[in-house]
Amino acid sequence: MAERIYDPAQIEKKWQAWWDTEGVNNVDVHNAKNPYYVLMMFPYPSAEGLHVGNVYAFTGADIHGRFKRLQGYDVFEPVGFDAFGIHSENFAMKINRHPAELIPSNVANFTRQLKMMGLMYDWRYQVDTTSPEYYKWTQWIFLQLYKNGYAYRDTKEVNFCPACGTVIADEQVNPDGTCERHSDTMVERRKMPCWFFAITKFADRLVDNHEWLDWSDVTKTAQIRWVGRSKGAEVEFPIAGREEKIIVFTTRPDTLFGATFMVLSPEHPLVDTIADPSLAKQIAAYRERSAAMTEQERIENKEKTGLDIGVKAVNPVNGEEIPVFIADYVMMDYGTGAIMAVPNGDHRDFEFARKFNLPVQCIIDPAMDQGSAEDLSLIESVENEIMTSLRNHPIIGGTFSEHSPTPPPLVKIMASTEGKEQARSAIHRGLGAWSGPGRIINSSNDEISLDGKTKEESIAAITAWLESKNLGSEKRQFRLRDWGISRQRYWGPPIPIVYDENGDPHPVPEDQLPVMLPEMTDFRPKGDGRGPLATSEEFVNATIDGKTYRRETDVMDNFLDSAWYFLRYPSARDDQQAYDLELMKKWLPVDMYIGGNEHAVLHLLYTRFICMALAESGVLEMGESSNRDKGEPFKKFRAHGLLIREGSKMSKSKGNVVNPDEFVAEHGADTLRTYLMFLGPYTQGGDFRDKDIQGVRRFFNRVHAYYFDDKKTIVPDEDLPKDVRVKTHQMIRKATSDLESLSYNTAIAACMELLNTLKASEQTSDFVREAFCLMLAPFAPHLAEEIWHTALGREGSVFGARWPEHDEKLTILDEVEIPVQVNGRVRDRIIVARDAPKETLESTALECDGVKRNMTNGAQVRKVIVVPGRLVNVIVK
RNA sequence: GCCGGAGUGGCGGAAUGGCAGACGCGGCGGACUCAAAAUCCGCUGGGGGCAACCUCGUGAGAGUUCGAGUCUCUCCUCCGGCACCA
Numbered sequence: 001m002a003e004r005i006y007d008p009a010q011i012e013k014k015w016q017a018w019w020d021t022e023g024v025n026n027v028d029v030h031n032a033k034n035p036y037y038v039l040m041m042f043p044y045p046s047a048e049g050l051h052v053g054n055v056y057a058f059t060g061a062d063i064h065g066r067f068k069r070l071q072g073y074d075v076f077e078p079v080g081f082d083a084f085g086i087h088s089e090n091f092a093m094k095i096n097r098h099p100a101e102l103i104p105s106n107v108a109n110f111t112r113q114l115k116m117m118g119l120m121y122d123w124r125y126q127v128d129t130t131s132p133e134y135y136k137w138t139q140w141i142f143l144q145l146y147k148n149g150y151a152y153r154d155t156k157e158v159n160f161c162p163a164c165g166t167v168i169a170d171e172q173v174n175p176d177g178t179c180e181r182h183s184d185t186m187v188e189r190r191k192m193p194c195w196f197f198a199i200t201k202f203a204d205r206l207v208d209n210h211e212w213l214d215w216s217d218v219t220k221t222a223q224i225r226w227v228g229r230s231k232g233a234e235v236e237f238p239i240a241g242r243e244e245k246i247i248v249f250t251t252r253p254d255t256l257f258g259a260t261f262m263v264l265s266p267e268h269p270l271v272d273t274i275a276d277p278s279l280a281k282q283i284a285a286y287r288e289r290s291a292a293m294t295e296q297e298r299i300e301n302k303e304k305t306g307l308d309i310g311v312k313a314v315n316p317v318n319g320e321e322i323p324v325f326i327a328d329y330v331m332m333d334y335g336t337g338a339i340m341a342v343p344n345g346d347h348r349d350f351e352f353a354r355k356f357n358l359p360v361q362c363i364i365d366p367a368m369d370q371g372s373a374e375d376l377s378l379i380e381s382v383e384n385e386i387m388t389s390l391r392n393h394p395i396i397g398g399t400f401s402e403h404s405p406t407p408p409p410l411v412k413i414m415a416s417t418e419g420k421e422q423a424r425s426a427i428h429r430g431l432g433a434w435s436g437p438g439r440i441i442n443s444s445n446d447e448i449s450l451d452g453k454t455k456e457e458s459i460a461a462i463t464a465w466l467e468s469k470n471l472g473s474e475k476r477q478f479r480l481r482d483w484g485i486s487r488q489r490y491w492g493p494p495i496p497i498v499y500d501e502n503g504d505p506h507p508v509p510e511d512q513l514p515v516m517l518p519e520m521t522d523f524r525p526k527g528d529g530r531g532p533l534a535t536s537e538e539f540v541n542a543t544i545d546g547k548t549y550r551r552e553t554d555v556m557d558n559f560l561d562s563a564w565y566f567l568r569y570p571s572a573r574d575d576q577q578a579y580d581l582e583l584m585k586k587w588l589p590v591d592m593y594i595g596g597n598e599h600a601v602l603h604l605l606y607t608r609f610i611c612m613a614l615a616e617s618g619v620l621e622m623g624e625s626s627n628r629d630k631g632e633p634f635k636k637f638r639a640h641g642l643l644i645r646e647g648s649k650m651s652k653s654k655g656n657v658v659n660p661d662e663f664v665a666e667h668g669a670d671t672l673r674t675y676l677m678f679l680g681p682y683t684q685g686g687d688f689r690d691k692d693i694q695g696v697r698r699f700f701n702r703v704h705a706y707y708f709d710d711k712k713t714i715v716p717d718e719d720l721p722k723d724v725r726v727k728t729h730q731m732i733r734k735a736t737s738d739l740e741s742l743s744y745n746t747a748i749a750a751c752m753e754l755l756n757t758l759k760a761s762e763q764t765s766d767f768v769r770e771a772f773c774l775m776l777a778p779f780a781p782h783l784a785e786e787i788w789h790t791a792l793g794r795e796g797s798v799f800g801a802r803w804p805e806h807d808e809k810l811t812i813l814d815e816v817e818i819p820v821q822v823n824g825r826v827r828d829r830i831i832v833a834r835d836a837p838k839e840t841l842e843s844t845a846l847e848c849d850g851v852k853r854n855m856t857n858g859a860q861v862r863k864v865i866v867v868p869g870r871l872v873n874v875i876v877k
Numbered sequence: 878g879c880c881g882g883a884g885u886g887g888c889g890g891a892a893u894g895g896c897a898g899a900c901g902c903g904g905c906g907g908a909c910u911c912a913a914a915a916u917c918c919g920c921u922g923g924g925g926g927c928a929a930c931c932u933c934g935u936g937a938g939a940g941u942u943c944g945a946g947u948c949u950c951u952c953c954u955c956c957g958g959c960a961c962c963a
Contacts, residue, residue, distance in 0.1 A: 217881080217882095218881060218882070218957085218958090221880070221881060221958090222880095222881080222958065222959085225880070225881095225958080225959065226958095226959085228959095228962065230962070230963085232963085248963080249962095249963070250963060251962090251963065252963080263963090304961090327961095328961090329961045329963095330961080330963075331961080331962070331963090333962095334962045334963075335962070335963065338963095339963050340963085341963090342963095346963070347961095348961055348963075349963085351961095374878080374879080415951095477962080477963090479962060597957085597958090600958085601958090601959095642957090649956095678889090678890095678900085678901070679889070679890085680889065680890060681890085684882085684883085686889070686890085687888085687889055687890090688889095689888080689889070689902075691902070691903080692888090692889070692901070692902050692903090693902095694901095694902075695900090695901045695902055696901080698901095698915095698916090699900095699901085701915090701916080702916095705916090745889095745890075745891085745900085745901095746890095746891070746892095746899085746900080748900080748901090749890090749891075749899065749900035749901075750899095750900085751900095752899095752900055752901075753899075753900065756900090817896090818896090819895080819896040821895085821896085821943085821944075823943080823944090824895095824943065824944045825944095826896050829896080853930090862943095863943065864943095865895095865943050865944080867895065870895055871895050871896075871944090873895080873943055873944065874943095875943055
């Protein structure tokens with residue numbers, strides 16, 4: 001009979017339509033009693049359509065949302081489209097179309113596919129970042145930041161691609177310094193005026209809050225490292241015979257007495273002022289040479305280079321005059337662009353000192369036992385000498401093992417007491433460097449002595465002394481730089497700023513937003529460093545309150561669009577404000593955010609910053625659960641894994657992407673959803689193997705047959721065979737905790753296991769039939785809805801029902817099988833009462849065949865280890 | 878180089894320190910069928926044995942433990958991120 005065969009196409013169409021007309025997915029954002037906000041990173045609607053990677057991400061979030069809904073929460077699960085940005089613009093240029101013209105059909109296609117997947121979206125709150133109704137408020141957010149001092153204009157170095165003819169973002173530069181779109185073109189650095197957001201003002205909070213945020217560890221560490229906070233001191237070095245001072249940042253002020261020279265970054269502005277004028281030519285040549293090198297080349301070329309610029313600086317702690325160099329191993333964009341070089345305490349300074357024959361002043365007695373090989377560097381001849389003397393050492397001389405190749409000499413040296421002692425002596429003689437723990441020596445002047453103090457004690461002491469002498473101060477340094485948001489491009493929200501005749505910026509009044517992106521047929525970058533908007537006189541000339549201005553012609557970074565979209569969702573149709581504060585207090589912070597870890601340091605960091613800045617500005621307030629930091633938008637974040645197919649990451653260039661349409665057409669959305677979740681742990685990703693989807697399809701065929709074909713006797717739950725009841729409650733317990741921790745693969749396995757048990761029994765019960773349907777519902781919402789109505793005869797959606805609860809008492813059988821080990825090896829199994837006492841377990845075990853068999857030759861029982869309900873281990877001798 | 882994550886059958890993957898390989902794919906055998914597909918049932922880590930059973934086995938090597946895939950140390954390999962960050 002046709003209706004007895006699982007027909008996903010028919011079922012899914014039917015229930016999607018029903019959900020729509022009944023408004024099953026709708027949430028009353030104003031009156032929800034038990035709000036729970038599930039957010040997933042919204043997609044960029046590409047022309048290719050939904051990628052199965054998107055489906056993977058969204059399904060995982062949707063399952064969480066559906067599960068929470070079944071647990072009684074009012075789940076808000078919105079969706080939107082992130083269609084501004086260089087991606088869309090480049091694609092439009094490639095096919096010679098206008099981006100605005102492409103978006104609607106792409107969005108329509110995405111919408112069709114998202115609906116096809118049966119995601120629990122409330123489509124009434126959909127947003128599109130390219131609509132003026134949305135970007136009006138993106139501009140409003142810019143203005144709030146501007147008014148409160150978090151947005152400023154500055155002229156800094158930016159990336160310029162000659163082939164693109166435009167400035168590009170940091171993230172569009174390949175690691176080797178070429179352009180993302182032109183892998184044969186090197187990106188240039190140019191100085192241009194740009195708008196920046198002061199994200200560095202929040203650097204401490206961005207790091208510190210990770211102590212309590214419930215986020216994936218990988219994401220946390222990526223952010224913490226990106227912000228890159230280090231604590232140390234700024235120290236001033238006077239220049240002999242001049243007014244200027246060189247300011248350095250160091251994490252090791254305790255080694256100040258060992259500073260024997262200084263190094264400035266080649267681009268350091270002080271160089272032109274203080275360098276010996278007769279060296280101008282050499283300096284220019286050195287700069288040119290290092291500027292021509294890419295980051296990659298600099299790192300690969302380990303050999304240190306540099307140039308003495310013919311002045312002396314004065315070490316403030318001992319008055320010694322030390323030479324000043326420029327060298328490309330010092331970066332202009334970190335710290336102050338200048339360092340004090342302590343060759344005894346830093347391997348880079350050590351290498352430089354060896355190359356240029358500079359003195360190495362010993363200032364540390366290394367604690368070799370507390371350090372590791374990474375802390376040590378030695379000149380090669382000393383290294384060889386030590387290795388030679390250790391050749392016959394039992395550890396060093398012998399092979400480590402046939403599986404581990406020879407470790408590098410420093411590791412070997414650090415592996416023996418003799419080696420460490422010799423290395424220590426070499427460091428004392430200035431033939432090596434040590435950056436590990438130890439005690440400071442040779443470090444005193446008339447006023448202060450660090451001798452004998454540890455690194456930590458010395459840092460505190462010297463910093464206090466420098467402060468008292470006005471020579472320096474404690475300082476935290478960050479790797480993080482302010483966020484440059486100007487794009488000399490077309491496809492983004494215009495920056496709402498105008499300039500008067502003096503070139504001074506003024507904000508566009510809020511009531512005149514949005515600054516509309518003009519329709520332009522030619523929106524290609526011109527390559528003159530100005531944005532395409534600059535060519536539209538109509539756009540550029542603005543009159544505000546009777547005065548004429550010239551508009552800013554750059555647009556904003558696409559990452560700003562996505563830094564606040566979740567604030568907009570609950571107020572998506574509100575044309576009076578960016579977001580309703582009452583709704584913010586109700587729904588934020590987001591309860592669960594799910595997305596790809598590739599956004600750990602971009603989107604997720606920018607977003608946290610935007611919320612903090614808005615909260616500081618007094619225009620954003622979140623609910624009570626944000627008490628610890630009123631600017632933190634995401635209580636919980638989980639990064640999903642990546643899909644692998646045919647041995648590599650799914651990507652267009654590899655040609656191994658999967659179009660969900662085909663799989664849905666063949667097996668249905670429920671099967672694809674469940675299969676994707678069954679591949680492996682959700683947070684780790686999985687291997688998409690086309691054939692394996694059959695397994696889930698068969699499972700659903702069996703589920704369908706269980707409800708619609710199998711004529712089982714329905715009995716009161718108490719009358720079910722005990723093993724069926726126990727399995728049911730065990731699997732409810734397992735599925736519940738697995739869903740909570742996003743371990744979807746094992747939750748699905750639990751459902752399969754349960755079905756195998758249920759099918760084997762002639763009897764079933766209403767409780768079992770209902771519980772199993774509910775357990776499937778987050779994964780296979782259409783099938784569950786079909787079973788709920790048609791097989792179980794219920795009215796109203798299955799998603800209005802409650803998740804089943806297990807009874808702990810019913811998760812254990814009356815009798816359990818327990819392994820019996822002899823000397824740790826399983827030799828037999830005994831069946832005992834569930835709550836049998838230790839004594840019974842022990843005596844039963846000692847009687848069993850497996851134990852007797854293994855106790856021949858007069859062996860004696862020495863000890864019996866009994867773990868009730870688990871095992872018995874008999875130790876014999 | 879540094880920081881994460883991972884290494885388990887033919888494959889994807891399971892295992893609060895307590896029976897390694899749940900669940901699924903694939904494979905083998907069988908039922909149904911004229912036949913195939915679908916479906917259903919059984920078996921399926923290696924080696925030995927007619928069998929009961931024995932033995933080896935979670936990247937390598939050591940250690941802790943009555944007991945280690947799991948904890949500790951020393952390595953190896955793969956993946957991801959950062960990288961002369963002072």
